[in-house]
Amino acid sequence: MFCLRRCLWLQPRTQVCSVSRQRVHKLASLQEAKALSPKKVRSLLYPFKELEQYLDRSIDRTPFQLFHPSLEDMVRAEKLFCSSPSHKIDYYTSAERLDHVPALTQPEVCFIGRSNVGKSSLIKCLFSLTPEVEVRVSKTPGHTKKMNFFKVGKAFTIVDMPGYGYRAPSDFVDMVEPYLYTRKNLVRTFLLVDGSVGLQKADMIALEMCEEMRRPYVLVVTKIDKCGHGTLLTNLMKLHDLVKTETTSCFPQPFLVSSLHFWGIYLLRCFITHVTGSITLKDTSH
Ligand SMILES: Nc1nc2c(ncn2[C@@H]2O[C@H](COP(=O)(O)OP(=O)(O)OP(=O)(O)O)[C@@H](O)[C@H]2O)c(=O)[nH]1
Numbered sequence: 001m002f003c004l005r006r007c008l009w010l011q012p013r014t015q016v017c018s019v020s021r022q023r024v025h026k027l028a029s030l031q032e033a034k035a036l037s038p039k040k041v042r043s044l045l046y047p048f049k050e051l052e053q054y055l056d057r058s059i060d061r062t063p064f065q066l067f068h069p070s071l072e073d074m075v076r077a078e079k080l081f082c083s084s085p086s087h088k089i090d091y092y093t094s095a096e097r098l099d100h101v102p103a104l105t106q107p108e109v110c111f112i113g114r115s116n117v118g119k120s121s122l123i124k125c126l127f128s129l130t131p132e133v134e135v136r137v138s139k140t141p142g143h144t145k146k147m148n149f150f151k152v153g154k155a156f157t158i159v160d161m162p163g164y165g166y167r168a169p170s171d172f173v174d175m176v177e178p179y180l181y182t183r184k185n186l187v188r189t190f191l192l193v194d195g196s197v198g199l200q201k202a203d204m205i206a207l208e209m210c211e212e213m214r215r216p217y218v219l220v221v222t223k224i225d226k227c228g229h230g231t232l233l234t235n236l237m238k239l240h241d242l243v244k245t246e247t248t249s250c251f252p253q254p255f256l257v258s259s260l261h262f263w264g265i266y267l268l269r270c271f272i273t274h275v276t277g278s279i280t281l282k283d284t285s286h
């Protein structure tokens with residue numbers, strides 16, 4: 001199975017990559033964001049709510065809002081993304097092969113997706129309250145070459161994966177697939193799909209692989225700031241239909257994010273702390 005996928009995962013490499021560093025965003029903290037207008041706060045906290053008004057009335061909204069924590073829970077989750085002497089958040093190590101992967105026991109989540117889909121940017125955005133954590137992003141696809149491990153105190157680890165598809169590292173399959181299949185402490189895989197272009201062939205292969213793994217995974221729709229509501233809704237509904245009809249291990253709710261504008265970041269932080277058992281949600285009435 002690994003070999004069959006190899007040719008589809010990998011495509012020719014032609015360009016040279018560069019490193020860009022992002023500054024701390026003024027909206028990194030939900031506490032700051034709360035001062036904005038209610039409409040802006042709603043887009044930041046629950047991006048689907050903003051989109052919902054354009055959705056046909058006949059469509060059931062429930063699957064899109066299964067995870068709908070309270071503001072209070074999101075504030076508690078945010079605290080875990082703040083580094084302190086007793087809760088250090090930092091880059092830990094990188095691995096090119098499974099036998100280089102660190103022996104960690106704390107729950108782990110990883111981010112996979114096509115090269116350039118915004119994996120590293122999303123992790124950088126999640127860590128924006130801890131600007132000293134260096135997560136490298138680049139305009140050039142295929143920038144992340146290794147599996148990069150970031151420790152969030154003793155609570156959990158976040159792993160930034162190399163991308164598949166265009167300019168993927170040649171050892172992508174040998175590196176990433178065995179990790180996904182065998183990593184014992186991996187509690188969630190986040191599969192990123194570009195909301196402005198929708199599902200691509202390589203994404204379908206990734207989805208198939210996630211299904212084969214039979215481990216829980218979640219779709220994250222990235223770059224939602226890059227297209228209009230119409231395109232985003234079309235792509236989102238296609239994803240929704242696919243999840244409903246073709247998957248068994250995928251969480252029905254796709255998470256909508258923009259790392260540029262911080263849309264959906266607080267919700268995703270809360271989801272990560274929830275699935276890693278780092279917080280217990282107080283209010284689940286929504
Ligand atoms: N408009 C917009 N651009 C984004 C967003 N997230 C990432 N980008 C841009 O997309 C490009 C790729 O971002 P990365 O985070 O490096 O992508 P990646 O998935 O880690 O890519 P590889 O490491 O090559 O696999 C960069 O130019 C980012 O600035 C977003 O939410 N909105």
Ligand SMILES: [Mg+2]
Nearest residue numbers: 119120143144
């Ligand atoms: Mg990257």
